[in-house]
Amino acid sequence: MTDWAHVLDELVRVRGQALVRHAYLLTGDVAAAEDLVQDAIVATFTRRSRVRSAEAVEGYVRRAILTTYIDGYRRRRRWRDVAHLFARPDEAHGHDGPVDDRTDVVAALGTLAPRVRACVVLRFYDDLTVADIAAELGLSEGAVKRYLSDGVRALGAALGPVRDDETHTVLERTTR
Amino acid sequence: MSTDLHDLLRSAADGLDPEAPDVSAMSGRIRRRRAVRAGATTAGVLALAGALAITAAELGGVQHRDEPAVQPSAVTLPTAVAGAEPGTCGWEVGAAGADGLAVDGSDATYQLGVQSARPSDPPDTAVRVETQLFGTAATLPRGLGSTYPTAMLTRDGVVVARAQMDAGALGETSPATDHGGAISYGFPLAPVTCGATSSPLPDGTYQLWAVQGVEMGDGERTLLLGGGGDVHVAAGSAATTCGTPVGDLPGSAPGVDVTVHVYYGDLPADLFPDVTNDRSWLAASVSVAPDQEQSVAGSYSGTVYLADASGRIVADGTDPTLGQVVGLYPIGAAGGSNLVTTPQLSNRCDDGKKLAPGTYRSFVVLELDRAGGAPGIEHLVAEGAPVVVGAS
Incomplete structure (x- = not known):
């Protein structure tokens, strides 16, 4: 087995499911998330002539997942991503009780524009700082803050009051 | 009581038990693509x-061309403008105009085809846009009124760069009505941000759209929408495929x-x-x-x-x-x-x-x-x- 094949095997065995969970929050669909992760892994291992370790290559795979998703993953999905922009603000309705339904959360995430959605996932699922998100996505920190503000507001309209926890401090980046 | 977003997302994702990616399938794809890059031919x-x-x-399968790169944060792309007129900076593709003029991308009667071509040679950096208005099921009727098309580059469905066909370049004051089989135009779209400031677009992939107004025989006006294909921008210019790997x-x-x-x-x-x-x-x-x-x-x-x-x-x-x-x-x-x-x-x-x-x-x-x-x-x-x- 070649070196890259060893690394691929370890990456999938140790981090495969975590990558799919991360991609699921972007795509909202498990099958689409699995395909997105596979395409990102293939692209990363194809482009990099040397892959040292699963830990080292995972960052590149995560970057490829984000870029592929934001740049318009699959032609048919682009229209659905654009179609949500037609939604009128007054279509949102309030929720009185606690939100614990995955379907509701994923559906609410699906109303966000791809870059907004990516910022929300990186901030509130991957625990990245604003500066880290800006670096990942090639944006200014001001743009990231704007996207996060838009995303939190939109999720609040769909799910009921949400706490974005400005006091939520990222002490260290944990790998999920 | 408000709900913590952090907990919501964790709960939504961590409760999943997805299948791990298929290593054997990925290995085959990687092996074939690495062989292409190495110049070898593969049987079958x-x-x-x-x-x-x-x-x-x-x-x-993967649309982006280059390694994901961190872009300098100097350029801010235009953001969505509520109520923006179709085809203007910040317009969200497909949204109706303030005057209620419908945007029609259904191709029910007419289809607006949009294509981009690469620039010929530096210092020409513009996207060369070609638009053609066809009749979906029949030829265009004589006397069909139309406007000049407007082409746009978008990100996340929002117009960030735009250009309108220049009537003066054709020596016309208004579009001709005796069109024949199709209404065709070609014009440049510079890859620079629209709006208050004009800066080269950051490297990346954008979508090329166009809108063109038509007036049907009964006087009903419609704004046709077409396009949606990818345009790649690199170093302030429409990127070429020349020299890139076939895997892209x-x-x-x-x-x-x-x-x-x-x-x-x-x-x-x-x-x-x-x-x-x-x-x-x-x-x-x-x-x-x-x-x-x-x-x-x-x-x-x-x-x-x-x-x-x-x-x-x-x-x-x-x-x-x-x-x-x-x-x-x-x-x-x-x-x-x-x-x-x-x-x-x-x-x-x-x-x-x-x-x-x-x-x-x-x-x-x-x-x-x-x-x-x-x-x-x-x-x-x-x-x-x-x-x-x-x-x-």
Whole structure:
């Protein structure tokens, strides 16, 4: 087995499911998330002539997942991503009780524009700082803050009051 | 009581028990693509003679071209503007205008085909836009009123760069009404941000759309929407495919079986009756299965790519001294089983010189805008037989 094949095997065995969970929050669909992760892994291992370790290559795979998703993953999905922009603000309705339904959360995430959605996932699922998100996505920190503000507001309209926890401090980046 | 977003997302994702990615399937794809990059040929992909079909698993699938790169934060893209007029900076694609004028991307009666071509040569950095307005089921009626088209580059569905066809460049004061088969325009779209400031667009992938107003015979006005194909911007210019790996070509839409025949040199008169064989051409005919003809009705344009032994594109119809020939063709309501691409110059895309003698892999990429489908572009992609260039 070649070196890259060893690394691929370890990456999938140790981090495969975590990558799919991360991609699921972007795509909202498990099958689409699995395909997105596979395409990102293939692209990363194809482009990099040397892959040292699963830990080292995972960052590149995560970057490829984000870029592929934001740049318009699959032609048919682009229209659905654009179609949500037609939604009128007054279509949102309030929720009185606690939100614990995955379907509701994923559906609410699906109303966000791809870059907004990516910022929300990186901030509130991957625990990245604003500066880290800006670096990942090639944006200014001001743009990231704007996207996060838009995303939190939109999720609040769909799910009921949400706490974005400005006091939520990222002490260290944990790998999920 | 408010709900913590952090907990919400964790709860939504961590409760999943997805299947791990398929290592054996990925290994095969990686191995084949690495072989292409290394210049080796793989059995089962090339054929010595005749056309062959290639599945989407062999090509593309990942739309971005380069390693994900961190962009400098100096340029801020325009953001969505609520109530923006269609085609203006910050417009969200598809949204109606303030005056209530509907935006129609349904292709019900007319279809607006949009295609981009690469710039011919530095310092020309603009995207060359071609628009064609077809009748979906019939020819355009005489006297059809129309406006000049506006082309846009978008990110996340928001207009970030735009240009309107310049009537003055045609010496017209208003669009002609005696159009014949189609209304066609070609004009440049500079890859710079619209709005208060004008800065080169950051590197990346954008979508090219266009809007064009038409007035039907009964006086009803509609703004047609077309396009949706990707445009890649690099270093402030519309990026070329010349020199890029074939693995960066887009993947083929699933569910359509495509076969291609690539022609190099002289073109057969029965397929290309308007071409004089006074130079070496590159073109292709594209076939789909008879039971799939209806599924590909719409408008299309095609490009033939030749790749050298290193797997890099050396011919893509662009001659740096002459630009690129583009063509948008309608597919009639009855569909079409044998499409042809616009004849291309067969020279090297980097310096315009004749290809060196040798054998080249050939690929055909068809950009398809399905009539009546969701707005946007799909690709039909297949590999053809190797092209042999002899000594002159």
